[in-house]
Amino acid sequence: xxxxxxxxxxxxxxxxxxxxxxxxxxxxxxxxxxxxxxxxxxxxxxxxxxxxxxxxxxxxxxxxxxxxxxxxxxxxxxxxxxxxxxxxxxxxxxxxxxxxxxxxxxxxxxxxxxxxxxxxxxxxxxxxxxxxxxxxxxxxxxxxxxxxxxxxxxxxxxxxxxxxxxxxxxxxxxxxxxxxxxxxxxxxxxxxxxxxxxxxxxxxxxxxxxxxxxxxxxx
Numbered sequence: 001x002x003x004x005x006x007x008x009x010x011x012x013x014x015x016x017x018x019x020x021x022x023x024x025x026x027x028x029x030x031x032x033x034x035x036x037x038x039x040x041x042x043x044x045x046x047x048x049x050x051x052x053x054x055x056x057x058x059x060x061x062x063x064x065x066x067x068x069x070x071x072x073x074x075x076x077x078x079x080x081x082x083x084x085x086x087x088x089x090x091x092x093x094x095x096x097x098x099x100x101x102x103x104x105x106x107x108x109x110x111x112x113x114x115x116x117x118x119x120x121x122x123x124x125x126x127x128x129x130x131x132x133x134x135x136x137x138x139x140x141x142x143x144x145x146x147x148x149x150x151x152x153x154x155x156x157x158x159x160x161x162x163x164x165x166x167x168x169x170x171x172x173x174x175x176x177x178x179x180x181x182x183x184x185x186x187x188x189x190x191x192x193x194x195x196x197x198x199x200x201x202x203x204x205x206x207x208x209x210x211x212x213x214x215x216x217x218x219x
Contacts, residue, residue, distance in 0.1 A: 013082055017129065028114065042105070045064065045094070051110055052115055053107055053108065058106060059101070060076070071187050072188075073187040073188040149162060156199045164216055164218060167216075
């Protein structure tokens with residue numbers, strides 16, 4: 001686990017905690033590290049969760065399939081991000097979505113009871129981790145509000161513009177790379193792939209953007 005300390009140090013959960021203190025806290029928080037190959041399920045719909053998870057390396061998708069196999073991508077998880085926190089409360093119920101490895105990935109599982117309960121040694125950094133968790137959940141809620149803003153737009157063009165504009169602000173550049181291929185972007189925005197591809201071509205012809213695969217330049 002020691003090789004992942006630099007990554008954990010950059011996460012929101014361990015913000016402000018030193019390297020040696022993180023190593024100590026991995027035991028304190030009951031950390032378990034699991035690895036997944038591309039396409040493997042990290043979490044499945046219907047499971048019950050008692051851990052807070054942190055992606056140490058790789059990339060994950062949060063997605064949901066309906067009865068007929070139609071897929072909706074609800075979000076992307078990058079290295080260092082926290083997930084699963086919405087389902088760890090006693091009355092949260094079972095997971096409503098799947099989490100799948102978009103590439104080979106390593107995930108830390110932290111026992112939520114040990115995270116939110118001060119350990120017997122009463123280390124000063126434990127309180128900091130609890131505070132960081134609260135702030136991370138707050139930021140995650142803001143992210144969900146942004147996605148609702150994207151998919152609530154009436155037309156495919158409006159949805160694309162809202163999403164790409166948000167990514168440009170996040171990446172602080174007009175040249176951006178998104179974490180989705182065409183089908184995944186269509187699933188994320190809840191639109192038809194063919195209609196979305198046609199709209200992207202029209203937006204390019206209208207001089208709004210240029211694109212190649214997952215790379216876009218806003219004009």
